Amino acid sequence: MSVTSPSDAVFAAVDLGATSGRVITGRAGPGKLVLTEAHRFPNTPVRLPDGLRWDVLALYQGMLDGLRTAARSGPIASVGIDTWAVDYGLLDADGALLGLPFHYRDSRNGQAAEQVLAECGAQELYSVSGLQHLPFNTVFQLAAHQASAHRGAARTMLLIPDLLVHWLTGTVGAEITNASTTGLFDASAGTWSDALIGRLGLARSWFPPLREPGDPAGTLLPHVAEYTGLPAGTPVTTVASHDTASAVASVPAVEPGFAYVSCGTWSLAGLELAAPVLTEESRAANFTNERGVDGTIRYLRNIMGMWLLEECRRAWERQGTAPGLAELLADAARARPFAALIDPDDETFLAPGDIPSRMDAHLVRTGQKPPDTPGGYVRCVLESLALAHRRTLRQAAGLAGRELTRIHLVGGGSRNELLCQWTADATGLPVTAGPAEATALGNVLLQARTHGLVGDLVDMRRLVAQTQELRHYTPQGDQQAWDRAAARLEPA
Incomplete structure (x- = not known):
């Protein structure tokens, strides 16, 4: 139950990304959707002797500090948490965390993926989970945990947002949009796959009851309430805890036939469907079927996104030669079109490090000349x-039997005018860019809907379209030049 009247309800959205976390406060209602950033804090992974780990304790403290700041601004009706997917913590019988969670970019998962596929087979896994093959999927990470000293002590597995909810409330559950990214979820039935869990020798008791966006997740524990200054009865509301699912819920689509690109660290490009696509053709094309809000399916493929640009900038900063982002984008706009092109999903780009040098090696390997200026690298990344x-959305439409009329590009990448315009040019489709804060908006909207302040998914999206700043891009330039560039990236 809300601790404030609906008319003055303020919702706290905890939004954790790969490089930073934020606590956002939001108000939503008829004709009103306003966000205010209360607190921002870094998300800095830690490399330990056994691998790359998330400093989840620092994230938890940052979240508490953010809620404390939010509480000073007035009553908070509820709290919702979203983060990235696939990563998890293991708890022992007393509910204590067994070590810092591994980072999905850790190198331990490749061999474990091979072991799982040898046991189940790619076709069997896909026919049940409908999940894109990525070496860091939870199912592979759990297999890598088989030899861990913690394995015998483990009693519960909680994905990162569920772990944080547990620390706030003491309750245990698994939010469904994030559970659907594990590879251990039945995409057709909408439940944990007991068959896959048993086949891989995992304990069914590890996997907690599923929660839907909108379900109550408990109230703040007394010590949390005391630290944050929030009332002890403050509810925690289950939102679409996979950040992409929250972002897609706030896509300002007012017409059918839309595609979306949720562009941040990753570009998640796809369609919203009523049912999963579990064909062999879909598996071969490496598309994923993840849960969205209200039983929808996010039919998409992960593409290495703005991570590439940000890692380039970090590499240049380490060398002391980093131009500002505005200067880089201006230089990219002046650079020669299609001088160099990469496959963003080449596995050499997955781990942190010197991305410009890896781009050089990739380009030389594919018979291309590496750029000689930072602007050339940026143009290469964005094109x-x-x-x-273009490739992903055209494939998705073909596999799902859909005609596309518009692309909605949301998330931080929607601020990049070059990327938005070139996506329109490459696809030949109009692009609506924004909102940039799609994930936090989706988080707030789902809390507001639970409190009766907004209506269904259609109403939520209409409200976003009415209240948020959007930009529109139409295809320009030489379409045949984009066709030729696309042909260069086709398999030989």
Whole structure:
């Protein structure tokens, strides 16, 4: 139950990304959707002797500090948490965390993936989970945990947002949009797959009851309430805890036939469907079927996104030669079109490090000349991403039997005018860019809907379209030049 009247309800959205976390406060209602950032804090992974780990304790403290700041601004009706997917913590019988969670970019998962596929087979896994093959899927990470000293002590597995909810409330559950990314979820039945869990020798008791967006997740524990200054009865509301699912819930689509690209660290490009696509053709094309809000299916493919640009900038900063982002984008706009193109999903780009040098090696390997200026690298990244958006969305439409009329590009990448325009040019479709804060908006909207302040998914999206700043891009330039560039990236 809300601790404030609906008319003055303020919702706290905890939004954790790969490089930073935020606590956002939001108000939503008829004709009103306003966000205010209360607190921002870094998300800095830690490399330990046994691998790359998330400093989840620092994230938890940052979240508490953010809620404390939010509480000073007035009554908070509820709290919702979203984060990235696939990563998890293991708890022992007393509910204590067994070590810092591994980072999905850790190198331990490749061999474990081979072991799982040898046991189940790619076709069997896909026919049940409908999940895109990525070496860091939870199912593979759990297999990598088989030899861990913690395995015998483990009693519960909680994905990162569920772990944070547990620390706030003491309750245990698994939010469904994030559970659907594990590879251990039945995409057709909408439940944990007991068959896959048993086949892989995992304990069924590890997997907690599923929660839907909108379900109550408990109230703040007394010590949390005391630290944050929030009332002890403050509810925690289950939102679409996979950040992409929250982002897609706030896509401002007011017409059918839309595609979306949720562009941040990753570009998640796809369609919203009523049922999963579990064909062999879909598996071969490496598309995923993840849960969205209200039983929808996010039919998409992960594309390495703005991570490439940000890692380039970090590499140049380490060398002391980093231009500002505005200067980089201006130089990219002046650079020669299609001088160099990469496959953003080449596995050499997955781990943190010197991405420009890896781009050089990739380009030389594919018979191309590496750029000689930072602007050339940025143009290479952005044109390659636009072409990846084109390839992915065209494949998704063909596999799902859909005609596309518009692309909605949301998330931080929607601020990048070059990427938005080149995505329109590459696809030949109009692009609506924004909102940039799609994930936090989706988080707030789902809390507001639970409190009766907004209506269904259609109403939520209409409200976003009415209240948020959007930009519109129409295809321009030489379409045949984009066709030729796309042909260069086709398999030989």
